[in-house]
Amino acid sequence: MKESFEDKITGRIKEVLDQYEPEYSPKDWEKLRKQIPVPEFWLKKLFIKYRFWLAGTAIIGVLFYTFQVFNPNELNKEVAFELPAYGPIYSLESGKPEARTFTAKPAIPYSEDSSFILRNQNQNQVISSDISAVHKVDSQKNVYYETAQLDFNYDNSIEILKDYSINEVLKKELYFRTPNINFQLIKIEFPNLAKSFLPDKSVKVKRKSQFKWPEWGSFSRTEESYNKFVGPNKISFFYSPEINHDDSLKTFGVSHGFGITVEGPIRSSISISAGLSYQAMNFKKTIFSEKVPFRNLLQPTDTTQYIDSIGIRSGSYKFFELPVSVNFKFLESTRSQIWLGTGISAMAFFKQKYTSETIVDNISEKVEILANPWENIHPLASLNFSLLYRYQFSERFFLHTSIQYKHHLVPLGYNSMKLNRLNLQVGLVYHFGRKD
Amino acid sequence: MRKREEPEFSIEFVKVLNRCSRGDLKAQEHLYRQFYGYVMSISLRFSSSRDNASEIANDSFLKIFNKIESHQIEKEFKAWVRRIVINTAIDYYRREKKHNDEISIEEAYNEPEDESVLDRLNAEEIIKLINSLPMIYRYTFTLFEIEGFSHDEIAQQLGVTASTSRSNLTRAKKILRKMILTSYQYERII
Numbered sequence: 001m002k003e004s005f006e007d008k009i010t011g012r013i014k015e016v017l018d019q020y021e022p023e024y025s026p027k028d029w030e031k032l033r034k035q036i037p038v039p040e041f042w043l044k045k046l047f048i049k050y051r052f053w054l055a056g057t058a059i060i061g062v063l064f065y066t067f068q069v070f071n072p073n074e075l076n077k078e079v080a081f082e083l084p085a086y087g088p089i090y091s092l093e094s095g096k097p098e099a100r101t102f103t104a105k106p107a108i109p110y111s112e113d114s115s116f117i118l119r120n121q122n123q124n125q126v127i128s129s130d131i132s133a134v135h136k137v138d139s140q141k142n143v144y145y146e147t148a149q150l151d152f153n154y155d156n157s158i159e160i161l162k163d164y165s166i167n168e169v170l171k172k173e174l175y176f177r178t179p180n181i182n183f184q185l186i187k188i189e190f191p192n193l194a195k196s197f198l199p200d201k202s203v204k205v206k207r208k209s210q211f212k213w214p215e216w217g218s219f220s221r222t223e224e225s226y227n228k229f230v231g232p233n234k235i236s237f238f239y240s241p242e243i244n245h246d247d248s249l250k251t252f253g254v255s256h257g258f259g260i261t262v263e264g265p266i267r268s269s270i271s272i273s274a275g276l277s278y279q280a281m282n283f284k285k286t287i288f289s290e291k292v293p294f295r296n297l298l299q300p301t302d303t304t305q306y307i308d309s310i311g312i313r314s315g316s317y318k319f320f321e322l323p324v325s326v327n328f329k330f331l332e333s334t335r336s337q338i339w340l341g342t343g344i345s346a347m348a349f350f351k352q353k354y355t356s357e358t359i360v361d362n363i364s365e366k367v368e369i370l371a372n373p374w375e376n377i378h379p380l381a382s383l384n385f386s387l388l389y390r391y392q393f394s395e396r397f398f399l400h401t402s403i404q405y406k407h408h409l410v411p412l413g414y415n416s417m418k419l420n421r422l423n424l425q426v427g428l429v430y431h432f433g434r435k436d
Numbered sequence: 437m438r439k440r441e442e443p444e445f446s447i448e449f450v451k452v453l454n455r456c457s458r459g460d461l462k463a464q465e466h467l468y469r470q471f472y473g474y475v476m477s478i479s480l481r482f483s484s485s486r487d488n489a490s491e492i493a494n495d496s497f498l499k500i501f502n503k504i505e506s507h508q509i510e511k512e513f514k515a516w517v518r519r520i521v522i523n524t525a526i527d528y529y530r531r532e533k534k535h536n537d538e539i540s541i542e543e544a545y546n547e548p549e550d551e552s553v554l555d556r557l558n559a560e561e562i563i564k565l566i567n568s569l570p571m572i573y574r575y576t577f578t579l580f581e582i583e584g585f586s587h588d589e590i591a592q593q594l595g596v597t598a599s600t601s602r603s604n605l606t607r608a609k610k611i612l613r614k615m616i617l618t619s620y621q622y623e624r625i626i
Contacts, residue, residue, distance in 0.1 A: 006609040009616060010581050012554040013562050017481065017582060020559035021473030025490070028476075029468055032494040036464065036501065292450065356451075367448065415451075416460045 047379050065264075234263040234271075236400045238427025246283055246315070247418040253315075255281035259425075261323075269329040273341075276322055283315040292358060310359040317413060318351040323384060337398075339388040345406065347381035354415045371414040382406040382421070390429060398429035453513070457504045464501055471497075474514070475521050480563050481578040482525035484571065496524040522583060526593050529575050533595075553616060565615050572596075573608035580605050 047054070237260055244253040259277025266272055291306040325343025332338070352371035357364055386404040393399060406421040449470075455463030475493045483489035499520050557565075566574055575594060579585040580601070585593070587601040594601070 006613050008554055009612055010609065012557060013566070013612075014582055016557065016559050016562050017477065020477055020563075022476045022480070024469055024472045025476075028472070028490050028494060029465060031490070032468065032497055033461070033465070035494065035498060036461065411455070411458045411460055414462070416455045416458050416463070418458070 044377055044379055047377060062262075233265075233433040234261075234273075234398075234429050234431055236261045236263070236275075236427050236429040238277075238400060238402075238425040240277060240279070240423055240425045242279060242281070242424065243422045244281060244283075245420045247420075251283050251286040251313070253281055253283040255279045257321075259321075263327070266326075271327045271329075271339075272325070273327060273343075274322070274324045276320065278320055279318070281315075281317045281319070283313070285312060285314040287312050292360065307360060312355075312357040312359070314355045315413075315415070315417075316351070316353040317349060319347050319349045321381075322346045325384060325386065327386075327388065335392045337388075337390045337392075339386075339390070341384070341386035341388060341402075341404075343384045343386075344380060345382045345384055347376075347378045347412065349376045349413055352376070352413050352415075354413070356415075369414050376413055378410055378412065380409060381412065382408045396431045398431070400427045400429045401425065453504060456501060459501075464497075467500075468497055471517060475517065478518060478521040479525065481566055481582055482522075482528070482575060484567050484574070492521070492525050492528055495528075496521040499524060522579075526575070529571065529594060533571065557616070565612055568615060569608055569611055573604050573611060576601055576604040577608035577612070 238258065240257045240259060242255040242257065244255060245251075246253060257277050257279035259275055261273050261275030263271050263273035288311050290309055290311050292309045323343055323345040325341045327339045327341040329337055329339050349371065352369070354369045354371075355366070356368075357366040359365075384404050384406050386402050388400070388402040390401075391399040402423075402425040404421075404423040404425070406419075406423055408419045408421070411418055452463045452466050452470075456467050472493070475496055476489060479489040479492040479496070480486070483492060496517075500517060503520075566578065569577065572594065576590055579590050579593070580587065587598040587605075590596075590601040591598040596604070
């Protein structure tokens with residue numbers, strides 16, 4: 001009968017198809033992999049493909065930058081700046097200039113963020129001033145010049161806070177007003193050599209100690225005299241302990257690391273930094289209970305039951321991190337600076353050991369994963385927020401401390417850790433190039 | 437022909453699903469390997485060619501990777517995958533049906549019925565037969581006979597009436613019968 005034959009055809013088709021599954025096709029996976037929207041994938045591929053070129057370019061860049069820092073411009077060497085000698089200073093009382101002899105004597109070597117004292121003929125202290133002098137080179141105009149910030153104090157009150165160029169101070173008549181006396185600073189002459197500006201130990205220098213905010217305009221204004229190829233540049237070496245929380249291991253971990261950061265200015269209050277650090281991270285053995293799916297093979301249905309189990313997890317990871325950040329100096333005093341930073345990090349694991357053990361009814365299932373070196377490279381691994389404190393304790397050296405929160409944008413490592421990291425740094429900063 | 441094996445619902449499998457939900461490519465590849473055969477076997481029933489089936493399968497996997505959440509572990513994962521593949525195939529039908537409206541049916545072939553020919557049909561041949569069916573018949577036959585949809589459900593999904601669905605199913609069976617017997621006759625001549 002025709003109908004029954006068609007039913008038999010249908011039955012045969014169902015019978016055969018129910019048992020049929022085609023073999024896995026790697027080509028189909030390749031097609032799909034290209035469609036999977038993983039934003040970092042092409043970056044990762046590109047990074048791996050051109051890693052040697054990138055490393056070479058980075059090395060050449062660092063060498064070029066270093067050369068620029070230590071050899072700003074050959075022409076500039078010909079424009080020597082000669083420090084002026086001591087000279088008289090004139091006071092202006094009741095609007096009339098009256099010559100009096102004062103000497104300007106810096107308490108510490110000139111061109112530092114230093115103080116100097118003005119004395120009258122009887123060597124009585126008349127006025128003290130903080131002076132911040134900065135050497136600057138305008139390579140385009142082929143001019144070498146300085147600016148000096150003179151903060152005059154009288155009776156511990158700041159009366160003038162303004163930027164003057166040395167030329168202005170030397171050639172023009174400037175008036176410095178104090179509550180009790182007016183000075184017409186006709187000429188400040190400095191000794192020929194910085195050695196002459198030794199600290200005057202007989203005078204206790206009053207330094208400003210309060211923090212001040214940077215001018216808002218300094219963030220956006222182009223400062224011609226601020227050349228990123230001249231500095232001030234900073235290199236810092238730090239030790240960085242870290243507290244981590246891994247969502248997948250459900251535990252806290254502690255890691256230790258160290259690193260190096262190079263920093264250069266964009267504005268006087270903005271800098272950009274890049275670095276390289278190493279971290280060794282350990283998550284101690286964590287024991288917890290969880291419900292796991294259990295398939296009862298004696299039951300023909302597809303239903304999955306959940307039963308109690310004990311989970312034991314531990315992990316050990318080592319990785320390199322390349323952070324890049326932009327920093328904003330928002331508070332500073334004579335010796336201290338507080339910066340806020342934000343940036344991103346790339347990460348490359350070179351050792352991963354992850355152990356997972358699940359115990360159900362005294363039956364243990366243990367999985368230990370040892371991933372290959374460099375198996376996981378994340379070009380855009382984390383978004384970083386940092387708060388930095390720096391304290392100057394010598395001409396070139398600063399104490400560097402920072403606290404950073406690192407929010408990871410992608411799951412990390414073989415077992416897809418979702419990490420939150422609180423990173424601390426303690427180290428030394430060395431200033432090179434032009435002084436700040 | 438490979439006999440289908442049930443994927444094991446182990447702790448590691450749950451971890452793979454978790455990692456897939458976080459976009460871990462390795463876990464996605466693992467899941468793809470594990471369910472490729474299952475998904476392709478469903479896709480092939482709706483397709484006109486292997487490339488077409490591969491397209492439906494990969495679209496289905498994309499949906500699976502995008503929608504997979506840890507709470508879905510508690511559900512019937514295989515049944516969920518199956519629904520996604522069928523829905524993807526139906527979406528494909530809706531996109532493509534404009535180009536597949538021309539259907540011509542000849543009278544059923546009056547070749548004597550030899551049931552032994554059915555036993556000789558293997559999976560690849562059956563897939564080819566189904567692939568050769570006009571699109572609307574292929575979908576109606578697969579949804580009704582294999583996936584267990586009712587005619588009302590088919591009508592709703594394919595945008596036809598229930599009676600049209602019944603008619604399409606009858607025609608699909610006739611065409612299959614014709615194709616099987618024709619190929620049988622061809623074999624005999626050779």
